[in-house]
Amino acid sequence: GGRAALAQTLWEQSALKQILKRGELRVGMEAGYMPFEMRDKSGKIVGFDVDLARLMARYMGVKLNLVNTQWDGIIPALLTAKFDLLMSGMTITPERNLQVNFADPYVSIGQTVLIRKGLIGTISKREQLDDAKYVIATKLGTTGDIAARKYFAKARFKAFETEAEAVLEVRNGRADGFVYDLPFNTIYAGRYPGEVGFLNETFTDEPIGWAIRKGDPDFLNWLNNFLRVIRADGSYDALYQKWFQS
Ligand code: ARG
Structure with a gap:
């Protein structure tokens, strides 16, 4: 049949x-x-x-x-x-x-932000990063990249092929923030305490x-x-x- x-x-x-x-x-x-x-x-x-x-x-x-x-x-x-x-x-x-x-x-995960060392104390809320004076690093083709452009519409962007390159940009102070999934950023912030700041409140639900x-x-x-x-x-x-x- x-x-x-x-x-x-x-x-x-x-x-x-x-x-x-x-x-x-x-x-x-x-x-x-x-x-x-x-x-x-x-x-x-x-x-x-x-x-x-x-x-x-x-x-x-x-x-x-x-x-x-x-x-x-x-x-x-x-x-x-x-x-x-x-x-x-x-x-x-x-x-x-x-x-x-x-x-x-x-x-499930959500987006969070790692910030460069020099901004620790100055930036405590992600909203403060939505400013033309800030540069946000992202990984191309990720939901982090999409969310960053939506939530930080006034900022400038640098997109990278890998998360390793993007996050290094923040650790080296060449970018102000890195927008990425909570689990990755949690581990990274734990690995480099004092070298990066972590805004760990998620602003998407994925x-x-x-x-x-x-x-x-x-x-x-x-x-x-x-x-x-x-x-x-x-x-x-x-x-x-x-x-x-x-
Ligand atoms: N969750 C994010 C997305 O779907 C990032 C996933 C990246 N995964 C990886 N294995 N590099 O866009």
Whole structure:
């Protein structure tokens, strides 16, 4: 019959079916976004997304292959099947959702600001940075970049390819502020106390989700139920504690 044949065709073409057949889950991410995906001292990619990907691969009974991919090409790389799944601390936005599908959010974040040392004491509220005399550093193509241009419309901007370059600009005093996701800025501020100031009150609310190619209901169903199961059995909480409570 038509319906059974259609279901069979969808499943045969599902990324999940391909993963099982290949015996390998390929996950796209851009290392550099603490604590989701970053390099440890030996250069290995580690983080919250990495541990979740490892758990996922274990349930699938396949090997895990992390595909490090530049942020500006990360959605095109998913669409051209350079990997099966995008796990990269990506904010779910309606615009991105026109190109890809998202599994249910697994964490929420908001935008915050790191300020240069010389402004500590002078600037205590983000509103004060909305001034033509200030230069804001951002990472290109992120929700931080979009939010910065909206909330600091009067300021001037310097956008960078990586968060590392953008935040260094503030630490070196060449920019006044760096607008980025709370988890990253929290870790950075903790690592360089006294060298940067931290306005840690979030001014956006952003759900974060894993992205897959459109037209794949079987994979989407698996991912959402995986999330449900690991939330229920405590393994999600254990990993969250590991990466966010230090
Ligand atoms: N949440 C932000 C966004 O979606 C930044 C994510 C950056 N992720 C990364 N792995 N570099 O735009």
